[in-house]
Amino acid sequence: MAAMEASRCPDPADHGLSTPFVLDRRSILARLGEDEEIYQVMVDMFVHDVHDNCAALAAALEAGDAVALSREAHTVKGLLAMFSDEAGAAHAFWLEGQAKAGRVAGLAEAVACLQARLRQVAAALGA
Amino acid sequence: MHSVLIVDDSDINLTLIKALVLKLGECSPVLFDKPLDALEWCRGNVPDLVIVDYMMPDMDGLRFIAAFRALHGRNEIPVLMITANDQKDVRYEALLGGANDFLTKPIDRVEFSARARNMLSLRTGQKFLADRAEHLSALVDERTAEIREREKELIFRISRAAEFRDPETGPHIQRMAHYSRIIAGGLDLPPETQQLILEAAPMHDVGKIGIPDYILLKPGRLTPEEMEVMKGHARLGHELLKDSRSEIMRAGALVAISHHEKYDGSGYPNGLKGGQIPLFGRIVAVADVFDALTSERPYKRAWSLDDACRYLEDGRGKHFDPLCVESLLAGWEQVLEIRQRFRDEEVPPL
Structure with a gap:
């Protein structure tokens, strides 16, 4: 039964990934104490690192490394939460939990969803 | 100037926390993306505050805190641990393992500043008490030496009185x-x-x-x-x-x-x-x-x-x-x- 569950891709609607990311600059800035300088540094780093983050997720999945996949999903969860993407963070959290439980097989689609979300957020931030 | 050790494997988190620490004023951040390197640094340096992430490869935040606390003289130094909101069990474990307080991701600057300042105030108090204890100890040594010298002089003079x-x-x-x-x-x-x-x-x-x-x-x-x-x-x-x-x-x-x-x-x-x-x-x-x-x-x-x-x-x-x-x-x-x-x-x- 667990294997059956692991083979399923989560319904993106469950985490709200079907809804496009909308940048809420005000809430992010509020959290950073209205510091535009820090905000811009964070944005630049996120955009700069997005390719590496996607690659790390893919490498962990391809290697079947549950620990690494859990850790990368955890990192991405924090990054998306930093930019107030609650849906993306929830999806990363789900993925982290699956990997932590050792259910790596069949997560390809879920990882692809998360990668797509990362790129979407990066595009919004870089626009 | 407070020395603030920041340990996080994520560059973006290191950068963010460093920026927030600098905004506190009177702080000098020391960054490490590898907990083992940070521990090595701690063997020869004493930070005033440690901010450490929980989820890190090689060594998680709990193990880092345990190893840090085991170093001589590092038992009282405030430690702030960064965790996700969903990691309540980790926070309990960290509290028992020697963390003094927590920061949740995503980091909020107001919360960060308040907690970091509280920890640095605690550290300032510790240092004040330690300095005072050391000062008092030195004073006692000095006074004891004076009394002993006076005692020796008194003995010599008593002896001379008899010899006169x-x-x-x-x-x-x-x-x-x-x-x-x-x-x-x-x-x-x-x-x-x-x-x-x-x-x-x-x-x-x-x-x-x-x-x-x-x-x-x-x-x-x-x-x-x-x-x-x-x-x-x-x-x-x-x-x-x-x-x-x-x-x-x-x-x-x-x-x-x-x-x-x-x-x-x-x-x-x-x-x-x-x-x-x-x-x-x-x-x-x-x-x-x-x-x-x-x-x-x-x-x-x-x-x-x-x-x-x-x-x-x-x-x-x-x-x-x-x-x-x-x-x-x-x-x-x-x-x-x-x-x-x-x-x-x-x-x-x-």
Whole structure:
């Protein structure tokens, strides 16, 4: 039964990934104490690192490394939460939990969803 | 300036936290993306605040805190741990493992500043108390040293007061005290005991204060009755010093009452024999007689060193403890140095 569950891709609607990311600059800035300088540094780093983050997720999945996949999903969860993407963070959290439980097989689609979300957020931030 | 250690494997988090730490003011952030490298740094450096992420490869935040706390002197340093909102169990474990407070992701600047400032205030308080304790300890050491110096000076002056009523001199007190220390060293007594006899020996004749002038200063030979009164100085010195709270004074009491005892039991005031005589008394007996023999007095010329040594050797097992005589002779180089250092015409400063 667990294997059956692991083979399923989560319904993106469950985490709200079907809804496009909308940048809420005000809430992010509020959290950073209205510091535009820090905000811009964070944005630049996120955009700069997005390719590496996607690659790390893919490498962990391809290697079947549950620990690494859990850790990368955890990192991405924090990054998306930093930019107030609650849906993306929830999806990363789900993925982290699956990997932590050792259910790596069949997560390809879920990882692809998360990668797509990362790129979407990066595009919004870089626009 | 506070040193703030930040440990997080994520570059973006390191950058964010560093920026927030700098905004606190008076802080110098030290960044590590590898917990093991951070621990290595901590072996030689003491941060004022540690901010550590929970989820890191190689070593998670819980293990980092445990290893950090195990380092000497790092037990009190505030640690802030960064966790996700969903990691309540981790927070409990971290609290039990030595974390002082938490930050949740995504990091909020207001919350971060408040918690970090609280932790730095705690650290400032710790340092203040530590500095104060150290300062007070140094002050106590300083005052204790002053009191001890005063005690030594007082003892020297008491001893001199007795010697002023006697033909003997200040340098005699110094020499016989140092000879006593040389003998104690030759007997392999511990350094603190050697120091104690050095400081106590000068009081050997303090009881002479209580001897009437007509006897103490009598130019001619004493009558048997007068001699008995004179011998009383040993008990008088003991009575004067015995109940002191000062260890040196109590040792002085022992020296006073036992330095005229003789190894064969023919001495006074108690006619003790051999090992019955307190060791300090046996030591001072040799030192005092040797210096008296080798010093010039108004009523006698100084003996030669050879004659004095012969006298001591002849007196082994009779007047003197043989081991004490051997110890003095074994330290001959030091004896000569003391004779040179404390000549009768000058009294060196204390």
